[in-house]
Amino acid sequence: MDVITACSDAFRVSADLGGEIIFPQDKPPHTGVRDMTRVVGKECMVLGWVDMPFAEACSICGVTGFMLMLYDEPELAHKLLGFLTDIVIDFAVAQMEAGAPMIGAGDAAVSLISL
Numbered sequence: 001m002d003v004i005t006a007c008s009d010a011f012r013v014s015a016d017l018g019g020e021i022i023f024p025q026d027k028p029p030h031t032g033v034r035d036m037t038r039v040v041g042k043e044c045m046v047l048g049w050v051d052m053p054f055a056e057a058c059s060i061c062g063v064t065g066f067m068l069m070l071y072d073e074p075e076l077a078h079k080l081l082g083f084l085t086d087i088v089i090d091f092a093v094a095q096m097e098a099g100a101p102m103i104g105a106g107d108a109a110v111s112l113i114s115l
Helices: 012-016 033-040 053-061 063-072 074-097 108-112
Strands: 003-005 045-051 102-106
Touching (some): 012 074, 053 063, 053 074, 053 108, 063 074
Parallel strands (some): 003 045, 045 102
16 A cells, blocks of 8 residues: 545545544544554555635535625625635645645645636
């Protein structure tokens, strides 16, 4: 195995910001980057993960809600993206400090807008 990844939960940041998250009884257990690095870090790379600000905004507001905010309240949308950018950067740095030598990033929701 070349790498294991900490990409498991797209709603980590929104939960930390107070969003209600429902955990099914059959939810699989998870572990943190520090534990992953301690256990396998010498044998394979641990890839950290962050969802980018646009994806996080869609998690917090709902995709439709954030798309409407972009149109109806663009200044508020930009403030939210700026706020989330700082959180995403801090989260990526924390994973690097925990031993992840590489951070993956995803933002599939941003593909829903056009230039």
